[in-house]
Amino acid sequence: MKKFLGTTLFSVLSLCVFAQKEISYTVTFPNAIHHEAEIAMSIPNVPTGNLIVRMSRSSPGRYATHEFGKNVYNLKAFDANGKALSIKQSAGDVYEIPSHSNQVKVTYTLFGNWIDGTYAGFDETHAHMNIPATFAFPVGMDDRPRLVKFDYTGKQQWKVATQLKPLTNDTYFAPNLQYFMDSPIEIADYKTAKWEVKNKDGKVQTIHLITHSNDNQSTIDHYAEMLKKMVDEHFAVWGEFPTYDYGNYYFLDDVYPDNAGDGMEHRNSTSIVQRTPKIEGYEANLLGTFSHEYFHSWNVERLRPKTLEPFNFEHSNISNELWLAEGFTQYYGGLLLTRSGLKTVDNAVQAFNGMVNAVLNTPGAKNFSPVQASRYAVFADAGVAIDQTNAANTFLSYYTYGAATALALDLRLRAEFKLTLDDYMRALWKAYGKPEIAYTIPDLEKTLGELTKNQAFSKDFFSKYVYGTDKNDYAKLLLNAGFVLRKASPDKAYAGFGRLNAVNGKVVLPQTLIGSPAYRAGLDVGNIILTMDGKTITDISEIDAITAAHQPGDTISITYLYRGEQKTTQLTFAENPALEIIAIEKTGGILTPAMQQFRDHWLNSQVKSK
Structure with missing residues (x-):
């Protein structure tokens, strides 16, 4: 009895302490039709001194800086008696309240009309909230609990x-x-x-598909059945589910053509925003985002780089490891849809083809490493800039670069060690993900060496292909699975113009790539092509026809406009560098039993074998 009373007293005291510390929000939507929400934040037990309240400039799952404060206005502060407090706005998203009592209430209006994983959007049909884009917070009180109450009367x-x-x-x-x-x-x-999944420890958790779309319930139920197959393949890779907080995982899916589109992972949920009229009829096209983001519930949310810990809300974290955190996730996102039967082997090959072309044929990969690509994320990850950059020549997305690295490592582990990338991911999960110990690149290298029992291999792989710019022999690696890597257009002329833009009879160049014939000819973004090989140019098809009529090594004259001045240059065609991956049996070659077995073990379902 005494023990019970003591426990009760402790619980009461804990609740009192909790009530003294909690920061609470109330959110209402009186003007949702015009994309506004009204937010009130109550801060109890405020320390003496200058109180700083701010909006975030970064968001979990994003790696670039974002200015969420631009959508906040009418911000006011009051004491416990409702008396207005003086506010100094010391930065665009920072508000200082130098004089206050021990309780402060802050109110503001938030505008939101951008439906993606990063921002907020309000209208008569829904309230879509990414928290950093929505809620201000007091600086220095990060450990305090948060309560948020929604009033959506009407x-x-x-x-x-x-x-x-x-x-x-x-x-x-x-x-x-x-x-x-x-x-x-x-x-x-x-x-x-929703459906239940059982972890290997016997504990049951629930996965929820939440869909705001113009679909009927039978479509949602059918889509959930497809997602079940996908989830099973993810489980097969890792060997167990994460322990989801409160026993639930949520796919928050918003589908509408005017959406911005996005996928954003979170610890026990993901925000998926898609730009189709509805799910029905588009099921297969939408699965890639689900698969990528769900893989993140292991890789990134728990198997987490030390460079992202703790997450900084005043500016973006710079990370060295996004080639694995995002790139390996990109690789698995598509691969597991093929394993689950929701995508074909040809779909997988098409994805691998894009990875290999990017890593072998872009100046960003030729001159910069996966680590350097990861560090550029602070500028590239949905970052907004009005000035042009040279990213086309200095950056390959860590998604693609990392996926190509994953592809090579998977094939090498299979060919050289009778292991798989699945084995490597499970080893990383056991060492760092499940215990939630943030890792560094040396940790990744060490784990690979332990898995293969070959530290020299691990050191060489990381030195050449992670820290360095060497490239794996993809042709040799893919042939193990009966896929041939070859030139897509051998002996065909190539100018390297990229994606031309034709407007009102004028053909305008995009940024040209280092090493391309166009770059060597001195052509660059904004140039207007007037003539090629003596022929007037008014349409892209005319450029294509002239290029097709020539051979690599041929030189032609080009006239163009640069800032209104007509200029002339000489362009020498090269051979088209584009590559393609083709199943060996489609080339007339022989798919050997060993190749077939390798391919099946790689691309077929792993659910029964794990």
Whole structure:
């Protein structure tokens, strides 16, 4: 009895301490039709001194800096008695309240009309919230719990979907700022489907498909069945599910043609925004985002680079490891759809083809390493700039670069060690992901050496292909699975113009790539092609015809406009560098039993064999 009373007293005291610390928000939508939300934040037990309240400039799952503060206005502050407090706006997204009591209330209006994984959007049909784009926070109080209450009175059939812990009366809980910021919210008249998954320890968890779309329930149920197959293949790679907080994982899916489109992973959920009229009829096209983002519930959300810990909300973290965090996820996203039967082997080969072409034929990969590509994410990951950059010549996306690295490592492990990339991912999960120990690149190298029992191989691979710019022998590696890597247009002339733009009879060049015939000829972005080989140019098809009439090594004269001045240059065609991956049996070659077995073990379902 004494023990019970002591426990009760401790619980009461804990609740009191909690109530003194919690930062609470109330969100209403009186003007949703014009894309506004009204937000009130109450901060108890405010320390003496200057109180700083700010909006985030970064977001979990994004790696570039974003200016969320630009959509905040009418920000005001009050004390416990409702008296207005003086505010100094010291930066675009920073507000200082130098004089205050121990309780402060901050209110503001938020405009949101961009539906993707990064920003917020409000209208009469839903409230779509990425937390950093929505909620201001007091600086220096990151460890305090958060409560958020939604009042959507008058919004017919709206209901809340989020990984935040539900309490009562449309109120939700987060233990601290980091968790809160990583918890997207969708409020709408959505449809849902769910299913249970059993972990290897016997514990059952629930996966939810939350869909705000113009589809009927049978479509949602059918789509959930497709996702089940996908989820099973993910489980087969890792050998177990993560332990989802509160036993739930949520796919928050918003589908509408005017959406911005996106996929954004979070610890126990993902925000997926798609630009189709609905799911029905587009099922296969939409699966890639689901697969990529779900793989992140292991890779990134728990198997996490040390460079992303803790996540900085004042500016973006710079990371060396996105080639694995995002790139390996990109590789598996498509591969697991093929293994699950939701995509074909030809679909997988098409994806591999894009990876190999990018890593072998772009100046960004030729001159910069996967680590350097990862570090450029602070500028590239949905970052907004009005000035032109030289990214086409200095950067290959860490998604593609990392996926090509994963492809090569997977094939090498299979050919040289009778291991797979699945084995490597499980080893990383056991060492760093499951215990949630943030890793470094040396940790990744060490684990590969331990898995292969060959530290020399691991050191060489990381030195050449992670820190360096060497390229794996993809032709040799792919042949093990009966795929031939060859030139797609041998002996065909190539000018290297890229994606030309034809407007009102003028053909305008994009940025040209280092090493291309166009670059060597001194042509660059914005040049208007007037003539080629003596022929007037008014359309892209005319350029294609002239190119097709020549051979590599031929030289032609080109006239063009540069800042209104007519100039002339000589362009020497090269051989088209584009590559293609073809199944050996489609080339007239022989698919040997060994090749077939290699291919099957790589691309077929792994569910029964794990």
